[in-house]
Amino acid sequence: MNQCDRIKLILQENNLKQKQLATEIGVSESYISMLLKKPKINLSQSLATLIEEKYGYNAEWILNGTEPKLKQISKNKTLSALHQKALSQLEKMNDDQIKAVLAFINALDDVEKALCSSSES
Structure with a gap:
């Protein structure tokens, strides 16, 4: 799964449109569109961190697929x-x-x- 796929998954799991995500993280809708279509365009660390804060996905997972997918919120490691x-x-x-x-x-x-x-x- 590449970064494009991970961003698509974030949109899907949160029932978001590209425009909504763009507004939430302060970028243009065309930038989100490029991220979804061109795997060589990399999201910046700061934007990945914004997505992490707003939607709970681990910034490292967004950027390069490093598990865990979701940011660990609780000290309880057994949470689903x-x-x-x-x-x-x-x-x-x-x-x-x-x-x-x-x-x-x-x-x-x-x-x-x-x-x-x-x-x-």
Whole structure:
């Protein structure tokens, strides 16, 4: 997998259009288009780092395919890629969004407890 493929994968996994990625990292849409079509054009370290910060992909993976694909957020090395992605998204949220997520998680816990106690009856 070359850098073009890795950038395509980032777009795909995040349901992004080229224009959206360009806006997020402060480059032109035509630059993103060139990155996707011309494997010899290399993304700069600073842009790879911006993508890492915004989307959670390891800059070294973006640049040269060095694993791990996702930036390690937690000290827990056993987290799945999905868990790491969720943590990456949480890092980007403001306090009100975090409160909403926590309320949702607590509601799930309440439902699970209710289901467990009704099955014990």
